[in-house]
Amino acid sequence: SQTKTEPMRVLVTGGSGLVGKAIEHVVKQEGGCLEGEQWTFLSSKEANLVDLQQTRAVFEKYRPTHVIHLAAKVGGLYLHMKENLHFLRDNLRINDNVLQTSHERGVTKVVSCLSSCIFPDKTTYPIDESMIHNGPPHDSNFGYSHAKRMIDIQNRGYFAQHGRRYTAVIPTNVYGPYDNFNFENGHVLSALMHKTYAAKKEGTPLQVWGSGTPRRQFIYSLDVARLFLWVLREYDEIDPIILSGESNIVCVCVCFDTSKSDGQMKKTASNAKLRRYLPDFTFTPLSEGIKKTCDWFVNNYDIART
Numbered sequence: 134s135q136t137k138t139e140p141m142r143v144l145v146t147g148g149s150g151l152v153g154k155a156i157e158h159v160v161k162q163e164g165g166c167l168e169g170e171q172w173t174f175l176s177s178k179e180a181n182l183v184d185l186q187q188t189r190a191v192f193e194k195y196r197p198t199h200v201i202h203l204a205a206k207v208g209g210l211y212l213h214m215k216e217n218l219h220f221l222r223d224n225l226r227i228n229d230n231v232l233q234t235s236h237e238r239g240v241t242k243v244v245s246c247l248s249s250c251i252f253p254d255k256t257t258y259p260i261d262e263s264m265i266h267n268g269p270p271h272d273s274n275f276g277y278s279h280a281k282r283m284i285d286i287q288n289r290g291y292f293a294q295h296g297r298r299y300t301a302v303i304p305t306n307v308y309g310p311y312d313n314f315n316f317e318n319g320h321v322l323s324a325l326m327h328k329t330y331a332a333k334k335e336g337t338p339l340q341v342w343g344s345g346t347p348r349r350q351f352i353y354s355l356d357v358a359r360l361f362l363w364v365l366r367e368y369d370e371i372d373p374i375i376l377s378g379e380s381n382i383v384c385v386c387v388c389f390d391t392s393k394s395d396g397q398m399k400k401t402a403s404n405a406k407l408r409r410y411l412p413d414f415t416f417t418p419l420s421e422g423i424k425k426t427c428d429w430f431v432n433n434y435d436i437a438r439t
């Protein structure tokens with residue numbers, strides 16, 4: 134078993150995605166990796182984690198002491214509405230395979246990723262970590278949300294029954310390089326960047342789906358990555374922690390298509406708990422993060438997920 138002096142072997146599931154790439158950057162370019170540590174970033178090409186045998190094989194290969202569990206079937210609002218059952222079943226399987234295999238192989242810590250969109254639809258604001266299970270999630274993504282909520286239940290179970298310190302973070306909307314910029318299936322900010330890019334290039338009007346009234350909080354992927362490392366090394370609770378900055382934006386574009394769904398009107402989450410632990414953490418300002426993401430998108434158009 135792991136001792137304090139033994140370097141960690143960290144397995145990052147979903148290592149090829151938006152958050153995974155940001156963690157890789159912090160580990161490899163910002164000195165996030167301590168001496169002797171071994172970090173492995175998995176993609177679905179190396180192991181399809183919906184499959185138990187493939188999950189076991191990849192754990193056997195890398196023998197992790199710690200796991201950052203990001204892998205999930207994720208999509209934008211419209212894909213979720215079309216395929217709720219699919220999101221539920223795939224994510225239930227992925228999460229159970231990763232958590233149970235971690236337990237069987239003696240992994241000492243797992244940090245999984247929930248999402249602020251799994252909170253109850255009817256709620257009081259701001260939302261905090263104690264409210265995850267207080268009522269049904271928004272209908273548009275009930276499948277994904279219930280699967281995510283079960284991670285928190287499993288974490289409690291692994292602690293209660295086996296003393297495992299498996300926990301989770303709850304980021305608000307993440308954006309940054311390597312995001313999904315697809316119009317239909319991408320996340321809101323990145324899809325908007327892509328739409329703006331295309332409208333500018335073709336000289337066509339910018340059309341934005343929805344009414345423009347919902348409010349969302351955003352966090353830059355590199356901030357999420359830096360906070361993930363802190364959670365992995367320092368945060369000792371089983372209960373999850375919300376990762377959110379202070380910015381809250383409303384979409385102010387022209388030419389809305391109100392026949393398209395808005396999703397949840399508001400899901401403002403409190404970062405008070407995070408601030409109690411890390412009062413001095415500096416979040417990347419939204420304008421700076423958006424500028425960096427736009428620059429990345431323009432410079433990497435060929436490899437970006439569009």
Ligand code: NDP
Nearest residue numbers: 147149150151152176177181182203204205246248306307
């Ligand atoms: P991405 O879509 O960018 O990445 C998803 C990752 O999961 C990819 O590495 C993908 O691998 C992997 N994956 C998907 N299906 C499987 C599978 N069957 N087996 C193995 N790996 C699989 O997602 P994000 O980086 O945005 O999200 C990471 C985590 O953060 C997720 O758990 C998500 O729910 C959560 N989250 C994200 C937010 C956001 O705004 N982006 C907000 C809150 C939470 P590959 O690409 O190789 O197929």
